[in-house]
Amino acid sequence: AQSVTQLDSHVSVSEGTPVLLRCNYSSSYSPSLFWYVQHPNKGLQLLLKYTSAATLVKGINGFEAEFKKSETSFHLTKPSAHMSDAAEYFCVVSVSFGNEKLTFGTGTRLTIIP
Amino acid sequence: DAGVIQSPRHEVTEMGQEVTLRCKPISGHNSLFWYRQTMMRGLELLIYFNNNVPIDDSGMPEDRFSAKMPNASFSTLKIQPSEPRDSAVYFCASSGRNSNQPQHFGDGTRLSIL
Numbered sequence: 001a002q003s004v005t006q007l008d009s010h011v012s013v014s015e016g017t018p019v020l021l022r023c024n025y026s027s028s029y030s031p032s033l034f035w036y037v038q039h040p041n042k043g044l045q046l047l048l049k050y051t052s053a054a055t056l057v058k059g060i061n062g063f064e065a066e067f068k069k070s071e072t073s074f075h076l077t078k079p080s081a082h083m084s085d086a087a088e089y090f091c092v093v094s095v096s097f098g099n100e101k102l103t104f105g106t107g108t109r110l111t112i113i114p
Numbered sequence: 115d116a117g118v119i120q121s122p123r124h125e126v127t128e129m130g131q132e133v134t135l136r137c138k139p140i141s142g143h144n145s146l147f148w149y150r151q152t153m154m155r156g157l158e159l160l161i162y163f164n165n166n167v168p169i170d171d172s173g174m175p176e177d178r179f180s181a182k183m184p185n186a187s188f189s190t191l192k193i194q195p196s197e198p199r200d201s202a203v204y205f206c207a208s209s210g211r212n213s214n215q216p217q218h219f220g221d222g223t224r225l226s227i228l
Contacts, residue, residue: 034216036219041221041222041224042222043118043205043207043219043220043221043222044205044207044219045219046216046217049216090157101159101162101170102159102217104156104157106156107156
C-alpha cells in the first residue's frame with residue numbers, strides 16, 4: 001500500500017520569501033514521487049518528479065524537492081515566492097513497477113502575500 | 115504541442131439526464147485516466163485504460179458510470195442517470211508507455227447536476 005501526507009493544508013508566505021511545502025510518503029516499494037500544481041479552473045501541471053535518480057530534483061518555475069528516504073519525505077521548496085505561485089499543490093506517489101495508479105495527497109493551498 | 119483536450123469545459127443539466135464527457139489524450143500516449151475532484155473527497159481515480167483496454171475500474175462509484183475508449187485518440191465517461199451528488203470536476207489524464215512517465219492532465223469538465 002502507498003500513501004502521502006501533506007502536512008499543511010494552507011501555507012501563506014510573503015512575496016520574495018522562501019516557500020516550503022511538506023510531504024511525507026509511505027510505500028512498500030521504491031516509489032516514484034511527483035509534485036503537481038493546480039491553478040484555479042485548470043488541470044494539474046507537473047512541477048517535478050523523482051524516479052530513483054538524483055535525490056535533489058529540480059522542476060519548473062524555480063521549484064525543487066529533495067527525496068529523503070530516511071525521513072520518508074519529499075518536501076517542495078522555492079527560494080523566493082512570486083505572486084504567480086499562488087495555487088494548490090499536490091504531492092503524489094506511484095509504485096514504480098508497472099502500477100500506473102497515482103495516490104494523491106490532499107493538497108496544500110499556497111497564498112502569496114504582496 | 116496539444117495537451118489533453120476535454121469537452122465540454124462546463125456542463126449544467128438536470129438530474130436524471132444522461133451526461134457524456136469527452137477526452138482526447140496526447141498523441142502517442144497509451145494510458146488514459148479519468149479522475150473526479152470534489153472538495154470533500156479530493157482527487158479520486160475512477161478508471162484507467164492501457165492500450166484502449168480498461169485495466170482498473172474499481173474507482174467507478176456505481177453502475178450509473180461507464181467509460182469507453184474506442185480508439186487511441188478518444189475516450190468518453192458517461193453518467194446515466196445523473197444525480198446531484200455527481201456534481202464535481204472531472205479530469206482526464208494521459209501518460210506514455212513507461213510506468214514512470216508522468217500523467218498529463220486536461221483542464222477538466224465542471225459538471226453541475228441540478
